[in-house]
Amino acid sequence: MSIKGLTGLLIAAAIMSFAPASFAADDVASIARGGRLYDKWFKVIGAPKPAETHPAWPSSNTAKKGNTTHRCKSCHGWDMMGKDGAYASGSYKTGIPGLKQMAGKSNDKVIAALKDSTHGFGGKMSEQDFTDLANFVTKGQIDIDAVIERKSKKAQGDSAAGGRYYQTVCAGCHGETGLEPKDMPPLGKLANKNPWEIIQKTLNGQPDEPMPAMRAFDLQVSVDILSYLQTLPKE
Numbered sequence: 031m032s033i034k035g036l037t038g039l040l041i042a043a044a045i046m047s048f049a050p051a052s053f054a055a056d057d058v059a060s061i062a063r064g065g066r067l068y069d070k071w072f073k074v075i076g077a078p079k080p081a082e083t084h085p086a087w088p089s090s091n092t093a094k095k096g097n098t099t100h101r102c103k104s105c106h107g108w109d110m111m112g113k114d115g116a117y118a119s120g121s122y123k124t125g126i127p128g129l130k131q132m133a134g135k136s137n138d139k140v141i142a143a144l145k146d147s148t149h150g151f152g153g154k155m156s157e158q159d160f161t162d163l164a165n166f167v168t169k170g171q172i173d174i175d176a177v178i179e180r181k182s183k184k185a186q187g188d189s190a191a192g193g194r195y196y197q198t199v200c201a202g203c204h205g206e207t208g209l210e211p212k213d214m215p216p217l218g219k220l221a222n223k224n225p226w227e228i229i230q231k232t233l234n235g236q237p238d239e240p241m242p243a244m245r246a247f248d249l250q251v252s253v254d255i256l257s258y259l260q261t262l263p264k265e
């Protein structure tokens with residue numbers, strides 16, 4: 031075979047071996063978008079804020095009402111553990127179970143649940159939205175208690191490494207000490223108060239904001255960032 035022919039063959043082989051990687055990239059983007067939908071789907075898709083309290087929101091909880099009761103995270107938790115996680119108590123206590131058991135299950139099961147009479151989301155989101163949500167629930171879950179110590183809320187990361195990531199990736203928008211933009215609480219405060227929320231925002235991005243999602247990188251990168259955020263000023 032000529033050198034040219036061989037080069038052509040090698041290029042073809044290289045393209046073929048890259049193909050699965052590009053599918054994986056589609057998947058990770060879908061999972062991250064699913065994570066933002068899980069956070070606040072109506073903001074992501076630009077739908078009007080639901081006005082009424084969600085019918086599945088229990089009447090025992092009078093602390094919350096209106097649009098926040100339509101967010102997946104409000105019923106199932108940032109840690110995906112529902113009544114067995116951080117929302118076992120506090121203003122989001124509902125008694126609703128988490129979604130850990132759905133990791134590794136088929137997307138169809140999740141999509142069927144979203145369209146059932148409990149949720150009533152059928153027709154409120156597109157099929158792509160349902161697919162992204164299902165990818166997040168079935169393929170995007172992390173072992174949360176392995177990365178955030180539940181009692182102390184301490185992230186199990188390397189804050190020095192996290193500082194290098196933060197100062198190069200995040201500081202341009204959030205400032206060197208996490209006090210920007212001005213209309214949100216300091217990142218140091220949020221990261222210590224609700225680390226389960228902050229790891230999800232770091233992995234998936236912020237709904238309808240041009241903020242990066244770190245999910246394509248190793249999970250440890252986001253855990254290291256969270257550890258660093260926990261060292262930043264709280265006010």
Ligand code: HEC
Binds near residue numbers: 071103106126127
């Ligand atoms: C107002 C509260 C509420 C909201 C908001 C909510 N859910 Fe649920 N979800 C429930 C309840 C209640 C169940 C039924 C749990 C049971 O079986 O007792 C449930 C069940 C599920 C199940 C099935 C779990 C299983 O083990 O079969 C999935 C999947 C699910 N929810 C995903 C979501 C997603 C994704 C969102 C956001 C788009 C969402 N839920 C929003 C209350 C809610």
Ligand code: HEC
Binds near residue numbers: 215228
């Ligand atoms: C391109 C600008 C940009 C970059 C880069 C960026 N963010 Fe953000 N981020 C935002 C904006 C805008 C908001 C929403 C601010 C608001 O709600 O007022 C936000 C919100 C957040 C929130 C949610 C705060 C809340 O109130 O719930 C967290 C957590 C966060 N960012 C962490 C990070 C981390 C960690 C990085 C780096 C990995 C990062 N951001 C990089 C723009 C950015």
